[in-house]
Amino acid sequence: MRCLSAWAALLLAFAAIPASAVQVLQPFDDSRDPPTWRPLTDAEQAQHELGLTVFNTSWRPAGAARAGRIDGLGPVFNAASCDACHNNGARARTTVEPGLIPVSMVVQLGGPDGKAADPSYGQVLNTAAIDGFQPEAQVRLSYVERRGRYPDGRPWSLRAPTYRFDELRLGPLRSDTVIKPRLAPALFGSGLLDAVPASAVASDDSAAGRFGWQGNVPSLAAQTAQAFAQDMGLTSADFAQDDCGAADARCRAAQSGGEPEVSDDFLTAVIAYQRLLAVPASPPLDASSEQAGLVLFERHGCASCHRGSLPVSGIEGLASIAPYTDLRRHDLGPGLADRNVSGKIQPSRWRTAPLWGLGYAVRRPPYALLHDGRARSIEEALLWHDGEAASARRRFERSTVAERNRLLDWLSAR
């Protein structure tokens, strides 16, 4: 009975939110408490606060004193909280420099067929461990600088990364294991990307999902459970195995923090929390700069992938969003492709990176662009575009310096 009336109250409160109150882009006045894209009911507010708390929680090893319901971290992991990588929901707040990779960069491992994990190390090379265990490895990166010139003679410079693995606890990686370095993306607007109907993204691409840099994870819920398991070593009802490799018996036998380690209410709350996060708005450009930038963006062919409008379904008061992505996967050429341990290029398809919220990252350095953070600026990110995006890049390169700057300014205001 009590339960029923609470439900009725929730429905009433929900009905009281006017559809016009939906606002996807919002100023982020306090980065520590990002706004939601619609007002919340009281019940939602409580769940939102729980979700935020779970997001910020540093999980503890199984059996830790007074760890209550937040134990089970590891035994191997990358970071102890979601927030350590997705700072207040934002993309990794770091540059990616030569030396040890930042915490918010995760090296995933792929089998030669693109699916099976490494038998010793699992899906993710975990660079941290709880007391009594050792990390799987340490990853160092170095760059080779590539210099070139625009057709008008102005110079540019890009950095191509290579990765080195030290202290590999269970022996060398197989030479055909694919190295997949990935920097933590922003979570803003994830719930809205989740609400784009499959029919609007459908393609003949069998590996297609919509989350992750390769768009290979089907939903926000799946991505969250996978993050708990693979990046933090925490099991949940949706993902019952943490990331011990099949051959790592000691890791598999480690003490558990409960069955599952992340309880259902925590998992549900952190998913609900992300689902409602708005996208940071940038200060508007003057009307003529806005128009001129958009014309170039369209004329160069950027908008064919970075689509300015996608439909959403199931959200009252919102028919479409402007994420600047088609949520599809594209081959951007060998320069951006993953490589295996012996250096062989693996043809790779990437989800068109959403450009909404880009200005927020650029206004709050440090930041890094592209899936592995190699690009130090928006300009560098554009110059890496090749493969299916080669002609768009060439049109950018051939435009005048004034036009290039106009487009870059426009992009920094997304």
Ligand code: HEC
């Ligand atoms: C060690 C760093 C790290 C931790 C901890 C981490 N993530 Fe991530 N997250 C990443 C990386 C890296 C990616 C990109 C993965 C990929 O491209 O396959 C990602 C991707 C995501 C995405 C997909 C976003 C998109 O648009 O594609 C979501 C959602 C997400 N993480 C949520 C979470 C949540 C919730 C937690 C905590 C339970 C969490 N993450 C913990 C690093 C991390």
Ligand code: HEC
């Ligand atoms: C064929 C599809 C395609 C076209 C055309 C294209 N892009 Fe992209 N864009 C992508 C993909 C895919 C990525 C992610 C690549 C990666 O991370 O390795 C990306 C990444 C980016 C990024 C970095 C975003 C981030 O979060 O790191 C920017 C900025 C960008 N594109 C702008 C442009 C502009 C401007 C144009 C036109 C000159 C353009 N793109 C044309 C597919 C495309």
